[in-house]
Amino acid sequence: MKTCLVVDDSRVIRKVARRILEDLGFEVAEAADGADALAWCATAMPEVILLDWNMPGMTGLEVLRRLRQEPGGDAPRVVFCTVENELDRIREALEFGADEYIMKPFDGDIVAGKLALAGAL
Amino acid sequence: MATLCAERAGLRVDPEKEYLIENRLGPVARREGFGSIADLLQAVRDRGDERLAWAVVEAMSPSETGFFRDPQSVERGIAEAFTDLARRGDGETLRIWVAACGGGQEIYSVAMLLDEQAPPGVTIDLCASDLSDRRLEKARCGVYSQFEVQRGLPARRLVRHFEKRDDSFMVAQRLRQMVRWRRVNLLEDLSPLGRFDLVFCRNVLGGMLDTSRARALDNLKKVLTPDGCLVLGLGDAAGDLVTIPGQLGIYRAQPVRRAA
Numbered sequence: 362m363k364t365c366l367v368v369d370d371s372r373v374i375r376k377v378a379r380r381i382l383e384d385l386g387f388e389v390a391e392a393a394d395g396a397d398a399l400a401w402c403a404t405a406m407p408e409v410i411l412l413d414w415n416m417p418g419m420t421g422l423e424v425l426r427r428l429r430q431e432p433g434g435d436a437p438r439v440v441f442c443t444v445e446n447e448l449d450r451i452r453e454a455l456e457f458g459a460d461e462y463i464m465k466p467f468d469g470d471i472v473a474g475k476l477a478l479a480g481a482l
Numbered sequence: 483m484a485t486l487c488a489e490r491a492g493l494r495v496d497p498e499k500e501y502l503i504e505n506r507l508g509p510v511a512r513r514e515g516f517g518s519i520a521d522l523l524q525a526v527r528d529r530g531d532e533r534l535a536w537a538v539v540e541a542m543s544p545s546e547t548g549f550f551r552d553p554q555s556v557e558r559g560i561a562e563a564f565t566d567l568a569r570r571g572d573g574e575t576l577r578i579w580v581a582a583c584g585g586g587q588e589i590y591s592v593a594m595l596l597d598e599q600a601p602p603g604v605t606i607d608l609c610a611s612d613l614s615d616r617r618l619e620k621a622r623c624g625v626y627s628q629f630e631v632q633r634g635l636p637a638r639r640l641v642r643h644f645e646k647r648d649d650s651f652m653v654a655q656r657l658r659q660m661v662r663w664r665r666v667n668l669l670e671d672l673s674p675l676g677r678f679d680l681v682f683c684r685n686v687l688g689g690m691l692d693t694s695r696a697r698a699l700d701n702l703k704k705v706l707t708p709d710g711c712l713v714l715g716l717g718d719a720a721g722d723l724v725t726i727p728g729q730l731g732i733y734r735a736q737p738v739r740r741a742a
Contacts (some may be wrong), residue, residue: 446628446646446649447646448640448641448644448645448646448651451637451640451641452641454637455637455638455641459637461636461637462637462640463632464628464632467632470633471629471632471633474632474633474634475632475637478634478636478637
């Protein structure tokens with residue numbers, strides 16, 4: 362079973378994402394901020410990361426930059442999941458190494474479709 | 483209403499599917515100022531209003547669409563067309579038609595692939611049609627909600643081929659300018675459209691009555707060039723068309739004689 366780490370400071374979003382991802386067959390782990398996410402990755406690198414952009418402390422973009430520098434950090438499929446919906450932001454995320462991008466609000470079909478496009482299903 | 487849809491567009495409408503009729507005709511009734519769907523249909527019967535009758539038929543015709551649905555079929559269809567073009571020699575024009583383009587997602591998916599993959603020097607004539615003027619107008623505008631651009635469209639193609647317009651996303655002008663638009667009923671004589679190297683008609687024929695489907699398929703065959711390809715939905719019956727080995731959903735009017 363693949364593991365997906367949901368990184369979002371909103372408990373509600375983490376809960377909704379967990380339900381969708383579990384329905385898709387993922388084992389789900391949660392992190393409420395970037396530091397927590399990187400610590401989780403250092404212990405057990407997940408196959409997939411659903412990553413918010415705006416979080417207290419470290420932004421999702423910074424989490425992604427640091428992750429990709431870690432040993433094995435290029436392996437996870439990273440899908441941003443954020444309210445940021447400007448094309449420049451999406452372009453920036455892809456240039457930093459994101460595999461796909463979800464603009465909130467989302468539903469189960471969007472998450473499944475984007476994970477498939479990211480090669481994560 | 484079922485008779486009207488069958489006569490005008492060969493549509494198979496199951497009167498038992500009340501939810502479908504409610505979903506599709508409810509907005510038409512409201513838009514036209516009727517208190518109910520029954521009032522709308524009564525007016526169609528009593529007034530002989532052609533515009534209103536077509537509004538009902540158009541609303542009942544299949545409209546489900548999305549970016550890069552069955553992407554392999556689209557990519558393989560285009561690859562076949564490029565292969566045929568290379569075989570015919572340089573300087574040819576590739577004519578492609580997306581029949582029943584709905585809200586435009588499929589024609590723009592094709593346009594994106596052509597923009598990315600067309601060999602230099604190839605002239606492409608890209609046509610899109612639909613039964614519905616309203617859907618054609620939406621398609622021509624090329625403006626999609628955030629929800630719509632997250633259905634099947636990879637983020638890399640979103641940033642490459644779209645511009646942000648307020649809360650919506652608009653297909654880049656260079657792609658919109660590639661497409662010629664036309665209202666077409668597949669049951670009518672299609673010969674004025676000319677011949678095409680590649681025709682997409684996916685997930686439309688399945689919603690038609692058997693006799694209408696056969697007629698539409700025959701009409702589509704007639705507009706194919708001798709080695710032209712027809713791309714149907716994976717569940718669509720293809721009649722006597724010739725399948726291409728290994729290319730699910732892609733057909734030819736006749737086998738192609740390739741040079742040894």
